[in-house]
Amino acid sequence: MKKGIGHDDSEPDIDSSDQSTASATASIESELDSVSDAVSDFKKPETSESFNRLRLNYLMVILSIMLADGLQGTHLYVLYEGYGFSVASLYSLGFLTGAVTTPLTGSLVDKFGRKWSAIIYCVLEISINQLEQYPFLAGLIISRMVGGITTNLLSTVFEAWLDTEYRNRGLPEDQYEIIMRDSVIISNLAAIASGYLAHVLAESYGPVGPFKGAVTCTTLALIVVATLWTENYGRQQGADADEVKGEEKSIREYVAETVSVFRNDSKVLRVGVIQGFSVGCLQIFIFLWSPTLAEFAKTSNLPYALDSNGEPAYGLIFGAYMAAGVLGGLASPFLRKSVSHLLTPMHFEAAKDELVLTEDGEEENVRPMAVEFMASLGYIICAFLLFAPVILDPQNENSFAVSLSAFLVYEFLVGVIMPCEGIIRSLYLPRECRASIMTLPRMIVNIQVSMAVILTTKVSHQSAFTVIALLMTAAAALQMSLISTQEWESLFAKAEHGRRKSMEVLRLSSHSIASFGLSSRNLQEIIQGDQTNKLKDE
Numbered sequence: 001m002k003k004g005i006g007h008d009d010s011e012p013d014i015d016s017s018d019q020s021t022a023s024a025t026a027s028i029e030s031e032l033d034s035v036s037d038a039v040s041d042f043k044k045p046e047t048s049e050s051f052n053r054l055r056l057n058y059l060m061v062i063l064s065i066m067l068a069d070g071l072q073g074t075h076l077y078v079l080y081e082g083y084g085f086s087v088a089s090l091y092s093l094g095f096l097t098g099a100v101t102t103p104l105t106g107s108l109v110d111k112f113g114r115k116w117s118a119i120i121y122c123v124l125e126i127s128i129n130q131l132e133q134y135p136f137l138a139g140l141i142i143s144r145m146v147g148g149i150t151t152n153l154l155s156t157v158f159e160a161w162l163d164t165e166y167r168n169r170g171l172p173e174d175q176y177e178i179i180m181r182d183s184v185i186i187s188n189l190a191a192i193a194s195g196y197l198a199h200v201l202a203e204s205y206g207p208v209g210p211f212k213g214a215v216t217c218t219t220l221a222l223i224v225v226a227t228l229w230t231e232n233y234g235r236q237q238g239a240d241a242d243e244v245k246g247e248e249k250s251i252r253e254y255v256a257e258t259v260s261v262f263r264n265d266s267k268v269l270r271v272g273v274i275q276g277f278s279v280g281c282l283q284i285f286i287f288l289w290s291p292t293l294a295e296f297a298k299t300s301n302l303p304y305a306l307d308s309n310g311e312p313a314y315g316l317i318f319g320a321y322m323a324a325g326v327l328g329g330l331a332s333p334f335l336r337k338s339v340s341h342l343l344t345p346m347h348f349e350a351a352k353d354e355l356v357l358t359e360d361g362e363e364e365n366v367r368p369m370a371v372e373f374m375a376s377l378g379y380i381i382c383a384f385l386l387f388a389p390v391i392l393d394p395q396n397e398n399s400f401a402v403s404l405s406a407f408l409v410y411e412f413l414v415g416v417i418m419p420c421e422g423i424i425r426s427l428y429l430p431r432e433c434r435a436s437i438m439t440l441p442r443m444i445v446n447i448q449v450s451m452a453v454i455l456t457t458k459v460s461h462q463s464a465f466t467v468i469a470l471l472m473t474a475a476a477a478l479q480m481s482l483i484s485t486q487e488w489e490s491l492f493a494k495a496e497h498g499r500r501k502s503m504e505v506l507r508l509s510s511h512s513i514a515s516f517g518l519s520s521r522n523l524q525e526i527i528q529g530d531q532t533n534k535l536k537d538e
Contacts (some may be wrong), residue, residue, distance in 0.1 A: 012335050022213075022392070024389065025275065031121050033414050045201060047170075047171060047172070049282070050169050050171065051169075051171050051172075051175060054162075054165060054166065054169065054171070054179070055178070055179050055182065056487035057178060057224060057228045058158075058162050058183070059179075059182055059186050060184065060220075060221075060224050060481045061118075061158065061221045061224050061225055061229075062158065062183050062187060062190075062219065063186050063190050063217065064188050064221035064373070065122075065125075065154070065158070065217070065422045066186070066187045066190035066191060066194070066215045066222070067122075067190045067193065067194050067197070067214075067217045068125065068213075068214040068215075068217035069154065069171075069194075069209040069214075070191045070193075070194025070195065070198070070322070071194050071197060071198050071201070071211070071214040071217065071484045072129055072132070072198075072210060072211055072214045073286065073318070074194070074195060074198040074202075074210055074314050074315050074318045075198060075202055075207045075209075075210050075211075075314055076091075076132075076316070077091075077287065077290040077291060078207045078210065078290060078294075078314065079132065079180055079207040079211075081291075082207055083135040083140070084134075084135075084138065085137060087291075088287075088445075088453045088454055088456045088457050089285055089454070089457075090140055090141070090144050090448065091453050092450040092451075092453040092454050093142040093144040093145060093148070093284070093446075093538065094142065094145065094147045094148040094151070095148060095349075095446040095447075095449045095453070096148070096446065096447075096450045097144070097145045097146075097147075097148030097149060097449045098148035098149070098151050098152055098442075098446045098448060099221070099398075099442075099443050099446030099447050099450070101152055102152055102442045102446065102509035103394060104349075104441055105152040105153060105156055107148075107159055109160060109162075110155070111157055111233070111235060111327070111335075111395075113231045113233050114157055114158075114161035114164065114231070114232055114233070115161065115225060115229045115230065115231040115232070116231065117153060117157045118153075118157050118158060118225045118229065119222065119225055119226055120153070120458070121150055121154065121157055122218050122219075122221050122222035123222065124146050124149070124150050124153075124224060125126075125150055125214070125218045126215055126218050126219060126222070127146070127149055128142075128143040128146050129212075129214045129215045129218065129428070130215060131331045132208070132211045133142040133208040133211050134213070145449040148446075152442075155442075156233075161232060162179065164232040165229075165230065165232055165375065166179070166390050168232060172444070183336070187323065188326045188329075189323075191322035191325075191326075192322045192326065193319070194315075194319070194321050194322075195245075195315045195317070195319020195321075195322060196315060196316065197210075197213060197315070197316070198213070198318065198328070199307070199313055199315025199316050199319075200313070200315070201213050201315075202315055203244060203307065203308070210315070211321060221408070231268050236344070251281065260431050261430060262291040265428075267428050268428055268429060268430075268450040269409060270478050270481065270482060271424060271425065271428045271429065272444070272484070273444065273478060274475045274478045275421050275424075275425070276442075276443075276444030276445055276448065276473045277444070277472070277474060277475040277478075278379065278417065278421065278472070279445045280444060280445040280448035280449055280471065281382075281386070281468040281471050281472055281475075282444060282451075283449045284448070284449055284452045284453065284464070284468050285386065285407075285410070285468060286458070286468070287449070287453055287456075288409055288461050288464055288465060288468075289311070289317075290314060291461045292389050292403065292461050292462060292465070293317070293348035293403060293404060293407075294311060294312055294459070295306050295394050295462075296389075296392070296394055296399045296400035296403050297310065297311060297312050297400050298394070299383065299394065299395055299396065299397050299399070299400070300397055300399070300400035300401065301397055302400055302401050303398070303498075305317060305401075305404060317404070320408060321411040322411075324408045324409075324411040324412040324415065325411045325412065325414055325415035325528065327412060327415060328411070328412040328413060328414060328415020328416040328417075329415040329416070329418065329419060330415075331412075331416060332415065332417075332419045332420065333415045333419070334419075335374065335416060336370060336371065336374055336419075336420065339370045339373060339374045341371060343370050344368060346526055368427055368483075369483055369484075369532065371420050371423050371424060371427070372482050373481055373482050374416075374417075374420055374481075375407075375417055375420045375421065375424065375479050375481065376476045376479040376480045376483075377476075378413050378416055378417040378420070379473070379475045379476035379479060380415070380472075380473065380476045381413060382410055382413050382414075382417075382472045383415070383469045383470075383472035383473045383476065384469075385406045385407075385409055385410045386406075386410060386464060386468050386469045386472060387469040388402065388406040388464050388465075389403050389406075389462050389465045390462055390463065390465050390469070392462075424482075428482075439470050448471070451476070452464065452467055452468065455467065
């Protein structure tokens with residue numbers, strides 16, 4: 001070590017000491033980084049294997065239950081009608097049960113465990129699909145009531161299990177959306193495939209065939225859940241009574257907070273009502289499309305949409321609906337960008353985008369008015385499409401084709417609108433209590449569907465479409481009410497600017513045409529004059 005000038009030989013050099021300490025610290029940090037990297041590299045294969053195993057276990061179950069759900073939905077109306085029972089009464093019974101049990105489902109699932117809840121769902125679904133195959137009224141009543149409960153379980157159990165299990169395993173958060181993306185793809189493909197599979201089974205075994213297939217698919221899901229899934233809960237295991245009591249109290253406060261949100265912000269309440277109307281109309285449509293097409297099919301000469309008995313090919317039509325919905329979902333982002341560009345105001349500062357966290361975990365910059373306007377426009381078009389069966393003549397041979405085309409376009413628009421509704425929920429609903437807030441739309445759906453289905457016992461199925469057309473119109477009006485006054489003023493200003501530019505272009509075009517006409521007339525006069533002079537000379 002160098003000695004400092006003018007210092008005693010025994011005095012250490014402070015600068016050299018600091019450099020040595022820094023060098024040693026850097027060396028230690030380097031070694032720690034190397035060890036950390038080595039540990040990370042060692043854990044990567046294990047993490048990747050755990051992720052792939054979880055992904056496969058979850059997607060196998062989703063594929064099976066979505067196939068089963070699609071199979072039992074294609075021929076339900078035909079089956080009940082064949083038994084000679086009131087289809088409307090049985091169908092509405094399930095939704096009434098769902099309305100009563102909706103507020104309790106989530107908390108019970110969290111308390112008893114998601115795996116056990118999934119097993120209960122599979123057992124109940126196998127039981128009700130077995131009961132559907134026999135013409136006993138008591139069994140069908142039980143089946144529909146239990147079906148209302150399983151519908152609530154389907155919308156809560158499986159995704160809740162995945163969300164908790166993923167975090168319990170400590171997997172990377174940025175890969176969670178991969179499983180959600182695969183889940184959407186699998187669900188869509190299963191819905192499309194279930195239509196064709198239902199058609200094949202119905203051709204072989206009659207209307208009970210799809211329900212036999214649903215039993216098989218649900219049994220496969222039950223085996224996977226029972227053998228490969230692990231249990232998780234909404235709260236930690238081993239909590240004592242005081243903790244549970246405190247949690248129950250917080251749940252009551254949670255509900256009170258949700259009610260307070262509705263009271264303090266009418267926009268949140270309107271979003272809940274709007275989306276309740278939208279989903280409710282879809283559920284009523286699911287009940288009405290089969291008998292409506294069956295009525296129109298009596299005079300139809302459209303061979304590719306009818307089965308060997310001259311009845312609508314319910315399975316194939318259902319698969320076509322699902323395919324149309326998938327195409328709509330794929331087109332939705334591009335349509336949303338086009339609408340956003342079209343509605344962008346002249347003054348850039350008026351165009352305010354918001355960063356929202358969508359329900360699949362992705363962040364996206366959106367312009368609220370573009371999404372709201374797109375949803376409103378979609379609701380209005382849906383209202384016109386759903387009104388088509390009301391004005392069609394059942395005796396006209398083209399009514400079947402026109403009605404089926406309108407239904408397919410409606411399903412396409414459902415696929416377009418659903419992502420917009422998810423973004424609207426992200427814009428308006430507080431994330432900390434969104435699940436409780438969405439209980440309102442589910443209750444609206446159940447009550448709305450029950451009342452509309454019971455109404456079909458008093459009026460024709462064609463007339464019932466008037467009700468859902470009016471509900472979609474109401475949803476469009478409420479959706480437009482969410483658009484701010486500033487946004488409307490900006491839109492009207494742009495429309496006025498466009499009108500003025502169009503008038504200016506039209507005026508210039510008229511002037512150009514008039515000038516061209518005058519020039520043509522002058523040229524013609526000159527030519528005629530030359531011809532006259534030439535004749536005089538001759």
